[in-house]
Amino acid sequence: MSLRWRWAVGLGLVATLAIGLMTVAAIVSVERRLRGALDEDLRGRANQVHELTGRLFEQREEQREEVLPRIVNDAAVQVFDEDGAVLLRVGPAGVTPPVEATDLDVVAGARPTFLRDVPIGDTLYRMITVRVQLRETTPGTVVAVQILADQSQLESNLAALTGRLLSIGAVGVLLVALTGWIMASRAVRPISDLTDAAEHVASTEDLSAGERLDLSAPAEIGRLATAFRSMLNSLRVSRQEQQRLVSDAGHEFRTPITALKTNLEVLRRQDHRLSEEEQDELIEAALRESNQLAQLAAELVDLTSDVRHAAEPIQDVDLGTLARELRSRYVRLPGMEVTVVGGSSVVTGRRTQLERAMSNLVDNGIKWAERRVEIVVEGGTFTVRDDGPGIPAEDLPHVFRRFYRSAEARTMPGSGLGLAIVDHLISANGGTVFARNSADGGAEVGFTLPPAEGGKPGDRVN
Incomplete structure (x- = not known):
């Protein structure tokens, strides 16, 4: 069952329950009022009979039969004594009120005025029994008067009312169900669009389907549509980046592979014509190209790995301590001075990833420096300054792009992935990267x- 029909059926059931309860309450309330009115009418008629009872027995029978119908109207009247003997009966033929033990209790004074339902034939009557003491000609005589009223009209009215209320309730339930279906249709239309878009993406791999989504839906559905479109946009960007990475990697692999292949073919074809020194040069060149390929492959693995969900735990890392440990690796580098400025600077991240990013930055600084590299650690910022030529202004926005190499860098060893890996690792640890030229010359990356x-800047450490 679709969500539209579930909403419609659910609202219909709720409406049925609510309208049913209201209908039952209305019918019970009306029935009580009608029966109460009937009982009051019977009590009023009984009072009228009570006022005339003494004089009724003085009149002749034909006079009594003429007076009583005017008093009790369409009801039946019966008078009996303490022994249950009927003294007088006026009413429709065949309608004989029963005299039972409870009625005798009334005439004996053991029970007050008594109202009850009495079935006679196929008709249900409401009967009142009252105790009356005769006056005037027969003082001291006690009798009981019974008055019956036909309840057929009351039952008919209740049945008609019940039918009308049920009809109105049925229409109300249908209207509520229809309203629920319409509301559900409008509410789930964005969800249907999301479903269609997801199925379209699954069948065609067309990630542009999110652009056709309606983001104007209210509340949570609108947020869902927005999040779905953002997800598709992220996937599209990721696919574009993946395609660009594959294209750039293919281009970068092509050069060393071509050189390696050329050197190996020369060795195979011309080995008997080449001197030992020339063969050694070709072998060295092939090894360099092989090493470059291995480094490029390793860097590609680092760049495409999911460092955000690495197994390494996130912990407090002191950048000052890492900087001093990193400097010790370059202390014996000939012609190059590496210094560290700053003390403790504690950040939160994955130690191995931060160490790799810092190492790449120092390697990049050493590649461009003349003779000095300065590592500055302060307030969560790690900076590598060199005394090299600096970065051309047109290259500054692109230095962290994958495989990007400036005109000057193309003549130097490297794959163009070192700084891209730094950006990849630092972003995964919640940080940002920067590159600028120093006012004193050289670059700061x-x-x-x-x-x-607990992290705080410290003093210069050499």
């Missing part, structure tokens, strides 16, 4: 992470 509690 680094990253900033939110400092953890």
Whole structure:
């Protein structure tokens, strides 16, 4: 069953329950009022009979039969004594009120005025029994008067009312169900659009389907449509990046593979004509190209790995400590001075990833420096300064792009992935990267992470 029909059926059931309860309450209330009115009418007629009872027995029978119908109208009247003997009966033929033990209790004074339902034939009557003491000619004589009223009209009215209320209730239930179906249709239309878009993406892999979604839906459904479109846009961007990565990687692999293949073919075809020194040069070149391919493959693995969900736990990391450990690797580098400025600067992240990012930044600084590289650690920021030529202004926005290499960098070793890996790792740890030229010359490249509690700048450490 679709969501539309579930809403319609659910609202219909709720409406049925509510309208049913209201109908029952209305019928019970009306029935009580009608029966109460009938009982009051019977009591009023009994009072009228009570006022005339003494004089009725003084009149002749034909006079009594003429007076009583005017008093009791369409009802039947019966008078009996303490022994149950009927003294007088006026009413429709065949309608004989029963005299039972409860009625004798009334005439004996053991029970007050008594009202009850009495079935006679196929008709249900309402009967009142009252105790009356005769006056005037027969003082001291006690009798009981019974008055019956036909309830057929009351039952007919109740049946008609019940039928009308049920009809109105049925129409109300249908209207509520129809309204629920219409509301559900409008509410689930964006969900249907999302379903169609998802099925379209699954069958065609066309990630542009999100652009056709209606984001104007209210509340949670609108948020869902917005989130779905954002997800598709992210997937589309990710696919474009993946395609660009594959294209760029293919281009970068092509050069060393071509050189390696050329060197190996020369060795195979011309090995008997080449001197030992020339063969050694070709082998060295082939090894360099092989190493470059291995490095490029390793960097591609690092760049495409899901570092956000790495198994390494997130912990407090002191950038100052890592910087000093990193400097010790370059202390014996000939012709290059590597210094560290700053003390403790504690951030939150994955230690191995941050260490790799810092190492790539120092390697990049050493590649461009003349003779000095300075590592600055302060307030969650790690900066590598070099005394090289700096970064051309047109290249600054692109230095963290994958495989991007400036005109000057193309003559130097490297794959163009080092800084891209830095951006990848730092972003996964909640930080940002930056690259700028120093006012004193050279470049400043680094990253900033939110400092953890306790991180603070320190003094210069060489």
